[in-house]
Amino acid sequence: MSAENTSRLEQERDDGKQPKREIILALIEYASRPLATVFVGLLVVLWLFFMRGALFQLLVNTESVKIGSFEIQLREQAHYENLGDQLRALKNLTPDQLELFLIVSKEREHVSYFGPEVTEPNLQALKSAGLLSEFYKQPNNQWFWRVSDNGFALQRLIFGLLTAAIKGTG
Numbered sequence: 001m002s003a004e005n006t007s008r009l010e011q012e013r014d015d016g017k018q019p020k021r022e023i024i025l026a027l028i029e030y031a032s033r034p035l036a037t038v039f040v041g042l043l044v045v046l047w048l049f050f051m052r053g054a055l056f057q058l059l060v061n062t063e064s065v066k067i068g069s070f071e072i073q074l075r076e077q078a079h080y081e082n083l084g085d086q087l088r089a090l091k092n093l094t095p096d097q098l099e100l101f102l103i104v105s106k107e108r109e110h111v112s113y114f115g116p117e118v119t120e121p122n123l124q125a126l127k128s129a130g131l132l133s134e135f136y137k138q139p140n141n142q143w144f145w146r147v148s149d150n151g152f153a154l155q156r157l158i159f160g161l162l163t164a165a166i167k168g169t170g
Helices: 003-014 021-061 070-080 084-091 095-104 120-128 149-168
Strands: 132-137 143-147
Touching: 070 084, 070 149, 084 149, 095 120, 095 149, 120 132, 120 143, 132 149, 143 149
Parallel strands: none
Antiparallel strands: 132 143
């Protein structure tokens, strides 16, 4: 076969049977960026689909977002130290019961406290919340109580965060 015949056969193939080289290059040049964008978008959508549970949980946990918020730090630290149940129980306490907890829960030798908050219902509420391990009335009609380990830990956590918050405001 001569060179002319070969050239004519190649020209006939180029006349519609095979895409021209320029079209392929144009597709690569102009279609690659949109295709890559679509591919990355699909990956992001798939990632969000699989992470939706964790993302919704994060949104639920940050219902009131304030950077450095005492409430958020307290909730997170209590969760980290397995004190979540005791922290939730604090929400159900009356102001007198909460005040009594904050007074008696400091880790120290037993102190006598005779404030108006020291009543059997208040002590029972603290025991039910897991903040006291026991309480009873002594023969001299004074109350004795023993703070639970979780009660001590929660008091340390609250006091530490409160101290840091007060010092941070100056």
